[in-house]
Amino acid sequence: MSLSLRLSLFYGVVALAFTANGLTAENPFQSGIEAYEQGDYKTAKTEFTLAVNTNETPAARHNLGLALFQLDKPAQAVWQLERALILNPFNKDYRKKRNLVREQLGLTGDPTEWYDSLSQLVSISAWLMIATVSLWLLVGVFILPVLNDKSAGIRVQLLRCFSLLTLTLSLIAIGLNLQTHKTGIILSEETASLHAAPANAAPESGFARPGERAHVLDQHNNFYKIKTEGSATGWISEDDFRLLVE
Amino acid sequence: MNTRILFTSLLIWTGACLHADVEVTARFEPSRIAMGSTSRYVVEITDSGTDIFSTLDPINSLPVPSANGLSLRNMQTSSSQSVRISNGRAEQSITQRIVIDAIPASVGSFTIPAYAFDHKGTKLAVPAATLTVVERAEQAGNTSNKRVFLTLETPEKLYVGQTQMITMKLYLAEELDLHRLINFKRDANGFIIEGPPEEPLKTGEIFNGRRYQVFNWPMKITPIRTGKQELNAYFELSIIVPTQRNTRNDPFGRSIFDNFFGKTERVNVYTEPTQIEVLPLPQIGQPESFSGAVGQFNMEVSADAKSTRVGEPIMLSIKLSGAGNFDRIQAPELPEAAGWRSYPPESTFETDDSNALKGKKRFDYIFVPEKAGKLELPGVDFSFLDPNTDDYVELTSPPIAIEVSPSNLPVVAPPKPANPDVGNPTESSIDLTQPLDAEALMLTLDYRPTKGRNLPTGSIFTPLVYWLNGSFLAALSILIGVRYIQKKNRQDETYQFIRTAKQALKAIPKKAHGHDATTFYSHATKAVRLAASIRTKQDLQSADLKELKAELQQLNVSESILEDIQNLFQTADTVRFSGQSQDFDPSTANKQLNSLLKAL
Numbered sequence: 001m002s003l004s005l006r007l008s009l010f011y012g013v014v015a016l017a018f019t020a021n022g023l024t025a026e027n028p029f030q031s032g033i034e035a036y037e038q039g040d041y042k043t044a045k046t047e048f049t050l051a052v053n054t055n056e057t058p059a060a061r062h063n064l065g066l067a068l069f070q071l072d073k074p075a076q077a078v079w080q081l082e083r084a085l086i087l088n089p090f091n092k093d094y095r096k097k098r099n100l101v102r103e104q105l106g107l108t109g110d111p112t113e114w115y116d117s118l119s120q121l122v123s124i125s126a127w128l129m130i131a132t133v134s135l136w137l138l139v140g141v142f143i144l145p146v147l148n149d150k151s152a153g154i155r156v157q158l159l160r161c162f163s164l165l166t167l168t169l170s171l172i173a174i175g176l177n178l179q180t181h182k183t184g185i186i187l188s189e190e191t192a193s194l195h196a197a198p199a200n201a202a203p204e205s206g207f208a209r210p211g212e213r214a215h216v217l218d219q220h221n222n223f224y225k226i227k228t229e230g231s232a233t234g235w236i237s238e239d240d241f242r243l244l245v246e
Numbered sequence: 247m248n249t250r251i252l253f254t255s256l257l258i259w260t261g262a263c264l265h266a267d268v269e270v271t272a273r274f275e276p277s278r279i280a281m282g283s284t285s286r287y288v289v290e291i292t293d294s295g296t297d298i299f300s301t302l303d304p305i306n307s308l309p310v311p312s313a314n315g316l317s318l319r320n321m322q323t324s325s326s327q328s329v330r331i332s333n334g335r336a337e338q339s340i341t342q343r344i345v346i347d348a349i350p351a352s353v354g355s356f357t358i359p360a361y362a363f364d365h366k367g368t369k370l371a372v373p374a375a376t377l378t379v380v381e382r383a384e385q386a387g388n389t390s391n392k393r394v395f396l397t398l399e400t401p402e403k404l405y406v407g408q409t410q411m412i413t414m415k416l417y418l419a420e421e422l423d424l425h426r427l428i429n430f431k432r433d434a435n436g437f438i439i440e441g442p443p444e445e446p447l448k449t450g451e452i453f454n455g456r457r458y459q460v461f462n463w464p465m466k467i468t469p470i471r472t473g474k475q476e477l478n479a480y481f482e483l484s485i486i487v488p489t490q491r492n493t494r495n496d497p498f499g500r501s502i503f504d505n506f507f508g509k510t511e512r513v514n515v516y517t518e519p520t521q522i523e524v525l526p527l528p529q530i531g532q533p534e535s536f537s538g539a540v541g542q543f544n545m546e547v548s549a550d551a552k553s554t555r556v557g558e559p560i561m562l563s564i565k566l567s568g569a570g571n572f573d574r575i576q577a578p579e580l581p582e583a584a585g586w587r588s589y590p591p592e593s594t595f596e597t598d599d600s601n602a603l604k605g606k607k608r609f610d611y612i613f614v615p616e617k618a619g620k621l622e623l624p625g626v627d628f629s630f631l632d633p634n635t636d637d638y639v640e641l642t643s644p645p646i647a648i649e650v651s652p653s654n655l656p657v658v659a660p661p662k663p664a665n666p667d668v669g670n671p672t673e674s675s676i677d678l679t680q681p682l683d684a685e686a687l688m689l690t691l692d693y694r695p696t697k698g699r700n701l702p703t704g705s706i707f708t709p710l711v712y713w714l715n716g717s718f719l720a721a722l723s724i725l726i727g728v729r730y731i732q733k734k735n736r737q738d739e740t741y742q743f744i745r746t747a748k749q750a751l752k753a754i755p756k757k758a759h760g761h762d763a764t765t766f767y768s769h770a771t772k773a774v775r776l777a778a779s780i781r782t783k784q785d786l787q788s789a790d791l792k793e794l795k796a797e798l799q800q801l802n803v804s805e806s807i808l809e810d811i812q813n814l815f816q817t818a819d820t821v822r823f824s825g826q827s828q829d830f831d832p833s834t835a836n837k838q839l840n841s842l843l844k845a846l
Contacts, residue, residue, distance in 0.1 A: 029695050033691055033693065036691055037691075051695075055695070056698070057695040057696060057697060057698060058692070058696070058698040059691075059692035059693070059694055059695045059696065060695060062691075062692045063691045063692060066688060066689070066691060069688060070688075084698075086698075086699070086701065087698025087699055087701070088696075088698045088699070089699070093687075093690075093692070094692075096687065097687060097688060100684055100687065100688060101688075106587070120699065122699070123699050123700040123701070123702070124702055124706050125700065125702060125706060125708060125711075128706055128707075128711055129710075129711070129714070132711060132714050132715055132718070133714075136715075136718035136722070139722065140722065143722070143726070144725075147725070147726065147729040147730075147733075148729070149733075174706075191590060207590060245701055245702075
């Protein structure tokens, strides 16, 4: 075999390998969908995980949640669906599926209130900008008439009301968003023990159900102090708990 | 005369009152004992004098030097006070008695050397005392000479975590009476101890040939450390010692008046140093189901029904009975059971005795079947360590078969709009739609990878936030500053005048340009007056040349400018009054005016 033929073969093989690899790496979302539709949930999970790591979209999170659900990991599925809902808070389909998985885990009710969804209308950074502008506008409309020795007219009064309203709403929205940042999901597949102190050997102070939402009260080393939906309070290992916004 | 005698007597009596004498003695009672018996080291401090108002200053400790081989314990103190009146003279004596049990370790002579201690600011010397200990004769009776002593009845060994009852006994000689328990302490760092209860159980015992009243306190102990663990107790108590009658030889026994006439003594009693060997739980042969139970137990496992329906709970009960550390028994862990959803158990405990060492502990597990068919509740394994045989015992129960029938509850259909034309949905339509909807929904993927909301990865306070706030703050500060200066200037009259003058001055060259000489010079003199007003910050609009020059000279304006002003004014007067304007060159005159105004 001539050298040129050998080189051609070598480059041909390398190009094929790159093409194949590129196909998978370029569109893991699509690969995940194909695997899922063929019933290969393990591959679907791997591909969707790759998809969320490279480009996190609500759809990738949602699809990963469904793959985990099919693999009998409902608690992890709840986490993925909750995350998808944070990325796309007004998707009724996601919400319905999240509630169905929760019901299967024995958790009733929709944990997301209407004001939580509204607070996720824009990102927390955008809310912060709105709050900043509203605050300075409010300061301006209060100070400028005083500086000019003029009484506030109807337009200034309306502007004051508007800026005060937007400032209040944006601050509430920031608070709710920060609360979401301190919310997580119990990931253990069985009932997890809550401890009275941040150690596995500490006495049990309560239980947390798989897939249950919990609010973080404190953190110490690898332990979170949480309060669950069922009002149980205690320390849990980070192996059994994951924050929705990390 | 009588007054003088009375005064002298009072002086003598007062002097006698202030006189006091302190005597200290030390001895062993008895000073000769047989080996195995206990003697008492007695120190008496007698404070006698005629000061009947003196008060007792109690002695709580003595710096007794050690005598090799002689153990001193259980210090007791008592005091007595007497007043004697002789020939009209009162004499008081206060005696404090310190009694310490002396226990010899061997036969021989033991001497506690003389020593001194401080009392009421005086150094008191205690004389030496000697105790002789001889061999006990073989035929001698084993008679106890202890009045009060404390014992602990404990096992020699225990396993860590094992719970055991022990009894603390306070022995009090029959002729004595327990007045009050003052203090109780224990040295038992290696144990969890429950008790002693407030009220002891009172019994009687003969110990070493002597009759005692015995106060029993049961206590529950659980060792928490392995190795030899100290377990000691101490009581501080006061007892009543009869003094008026010799009860031992009284044919009628003790009387109710004994307590009334008796004296009170404070006594400290200690248990003999006690150690318990605490063994670790054996690792060899320890079953997986072992969770710390030590004792003897039996197990019963039962379900509350043999059959149920899907979704209807069934209860699995595990009943553990026997004796041991029930408070340390955890609920047995049950293996995963296919087709069942289970919940953490609830436990109850019924004790058979007051010490909670015997009884029945019950764990109730709730299982909910998730599918129909013949299912099995999981088998139960429970193990414990039997301290009598030092072996682990494992109790097992087989799985319990349960017949689960399908649920008879109707599946709730999704609400439909009310339509009188359509009748109630049939059962088949309900069964087909609801489960399929959920299942199909859970299979449906999202095929549109659109971008979602941006979630912050770090702090929400980005540089943009700081920049925006900084800009707003700076703009507002500048605005406030400008408005403040403007407001201040508006209130300043000089500023206002200069401002008006400047505006007027600015307008004059335009007005003067292109007119005849008379109009030009009229505006020019006005402009110079305004410029001078601005320079001097005074109103010189109606000033004549002389006043103008005087004001400008005060500001050190150069002579050449003053000459130019003078020429301008003179030319203006000439033009005005003579009407001569043939030599008037508007551009040259305008330039001169501008240079003059610039110079001013």
